[in-house]
Amino acid sequence: MKAQVFSNKCIKGPYFKLVIKPSQKLTYMTGQFVMLRPAETTSAGIFLPRPFSIHGISGDDHIEILYKVVGKGTEFLSRLYEGSEIEFLGPFGNGFQIDIYNKPDEFIIVAGGIGVAPLLGLTQLIKSNCKETPVKVFIGGRGIMDLLCVEDFENHGANVVVATQDGSEGVKGFVTDALEEYLQDIGPDGRIILYACGPNAMLKRIYGIAGRSNIETTFSLEAEMACGMGLCMGCAVKKSGGGYYLVCKDGPVFNGDLIEFSND
Ligand SMILES: Cc1cc2nc3c(=O)[nH]c(=O)nc-3n(C[C@H](O)[C@H](O)[C@H](O)COP(=O)(O)OP(=O)(O)OC[C@H]3O[C@@H](n4cnc5c(N)ncnc54)[C@H](O)[C@@H]3O)c2cc1C
């Protein structure tokens, strides 16, 4: 499928927001992702599309992507202007599920850096299905420049805590330290469901912290992908009982108990 760039703007530092209009109307679930490749990249030596979460939908079915420039593909993406053509595959993956019949006492959402991308939509989904349930959001990054969408989460009714490793904003330290401290304060009562997206090391740490407090975890995983649809085996992650899942086909959203983090 083709899509056209509607806008592509730097938000801050290496973070950009891309808005594209696909040639066909899409239906999608929050947490799903798309594979994108700018039309002229083969001449620049970029042959494979790159995966990006759907951050939101705006206007007349325009798709919003929040991305960080980390390498060749995203650098090329950042130079696209209004009207550029993009190859577009998807939406792929399973997306987030909310069990509206079995609501918890609280939702916790933890985002590391660009991990916020799929989690704002999740917050909207939670708030539209479980209006009364408090949503606590932890957003972490190296510094103030890595904290994205804080006000957007607040506008959706979430109570937000930010943490930076350099102390330039919010709590000084890892976002997982702030999470751990919060859980100590609220004690063991009540049922909490935690969702997270970010680097694997962060997810592994969260899984350990949540396990000690009996909290159910759901993670949106990242992996390097080539096809996005279960063909290349490039996105395999270890299952907790042995064997592998494909992040693109079986995920990217997984119950934390299903994933083996020990050797990451
Ligand atoms: C399901 C899914 C959803 C994603 N959603 C987003 C999103 O919404 N916004 C966003 O900015 N990024 C997202 N990513 C990550 C994004 O796909 C990569 O940053 C992108 O492919 C990098 O392409 P590149 O050519 O710029 O970097 P490359 O030149 O390919 O790599 C540059 C560096 O980034 C690392 N890298 C590449 N891909 C990944 C990856 N998937 N995870 C971790 N490190 C990687 C490489 O190891 C290397 O160190 C998502 C990934 C997945 C699997």
Ligand code: FES
């Ligand atoms: S990206 Fe090819 S199998 Fe998952």
